[in-house]
Amino acid sequence: MGDKVKGSEFQIRNMVRDWVDTPIGPIHFEATNAGLSKIGWGEVRSSDSSNEHLDVAKNWTLEYFAGSNAPFPQLDENSLTSFQTQVLRCLVREAGFGQTVSYAELAVGAGYPGASRAVGSVMAMNPWPLLVPCHRVVRSDRVIGNYSGEGGPATKIRLLLHEGHEFDNAGRITN
Known part of the structure; x- marks a missing residue:
């Protein structure tokens, strides 16, 4: 003890x-x-x-x-499940600066087709928002969806605008 x-x-x-x-x-x-x-x-x-x-x-x-690149820090993944780790690592690989990925695409990329809702739950508990870019995960119809970071969807929009994205009046990413 x-x-x-x-x-x-x-x-x-x-x-x-x-x-x-x-x-x-x-x-x-x-x-x-x-x-x-x-x-x-x-x-x-x-x-x-x-x-x-x-x-x-x-x-x-x-x-x-x-607007510059810098070395990526090592992450302490000790508190994550295997599923969470796979999803978050896949997100870092597949959604670089200026790119987006849908919840469904991320589920497939992580090896869990059909698990888009579970992927959404992982995004909501992401311990490293911004760095592990959950703001780049959008709905399949290109509407931004939710954001668990401070300021919610308004912050997600600011981050995506910073990365060069444009939106229509319905809040859908157009590029």
Whole structure:
């Protein structure tokens, strides 16, 4: 039992946090020695120390909004199921900057045809919004659908506009 407590304390001590200001508001990051564990909205109390994963994630975010490429941080996937991991990895592979993918296409790409609703659930709990680009997942009719990030669909539209997409009056992506 003592080992469990020591292990838990070790993990807590190795969690680092920081935030950056972006055009869509403050975004915060949490990282462990295993990788980036969370991206969220709003400011957080920054840790006294940092780690490589946190620094790479902050740099990636700033470069994203500047329209540049930056190295992708290592992700701490320890809390994900196999299904969630496959879907999120597929999203990173298939939906680069300026691209979109439908929930159904993402389900097929991840190896789960017919699981578009389950894919939607994975998008809703994505621990790394923006970095793992759930804002690029749209309905099959090209309407943007939901967004669990701060600001909801309005933020999703801002991100897609930043990436060069255009919309018609019905909220459908036209390019």
